[in-house]
Amino acid sequence: MDFLQKEVLEPDITATGNCHSCNELVQFGTPKCPYCGTLLDRQRMLASVQENFYITQAVSSANTIRTFRPAAFLFLVVAVGRFLMDYSLRNNLFMTVLWFMPVVIIVAWFFKHGGRTSKDDDYLESKQKMKSDLLLWLAVNILNWVTLGVVFSRRK
Numbered sequence: 001m002d003f004l005q006k007e008v009l010e011p012d013i014t015a016t017g018n019c020h021s022c023n024e025l026v027q028f029g030t031p032k033c034p035y036c037g038t039l040l041d042r043q044r045m046l047a048s049v050q051e052n053f054y055i056t057q058a059v060s061s062a063n064t065i066r067t068f069r070p071a072a073f074l075f076l077v078v079a080v081g082r083f084l085m086d087y088s089l090r091n092n093l094f095m096t097v098l099w100f101m102p103v104v105i106i107v108a109w110f111f112k113h114g115g116r117t118s119k120d121d122d123y124l125e126s127k128q129k130m131k132s133d134l135l136l137w138l139a140v141n142i143l144n145w146v147t148l149g150v151v152f153s154r155r156k
């Protein structure tokens, strides 16, 4: 779970904040705003730095989670394959746990990042994408359980 925490849910990002004079996004620690030339006061930037940090992290984390999507379609093939081939109990168990992982990760995303009040477009879009991914993965899991159920009831 350490990998999940560090790489997926809390990726490393550069701290940025908004200039307290012109509101442009600048790297935190820059002494002078490159847009308007104002000397930047770290203290006055701090609130926006924190806000930007959380938002960027939430967006970056959501983008990583989105890369799992192709696996959902691969799953369709695997689920259909269940009717053609006899998967071992161990394989079935492994796949059931594996396909459930994205659901766990997306729910963790909502716990960690979902409660922000930010109106940032990228953030709101990420939230929307995480919702549709959650539905996709729930559908995948339901399909998994249904096909499992059919295969097992046929065996008896």
Ligand SMILES: [Zn+2]
Pocket: 019, 020, 021, 022, 023, 024, 033, 034, 035, 036, 037, 038
């Ligand atoms: Zn500025």
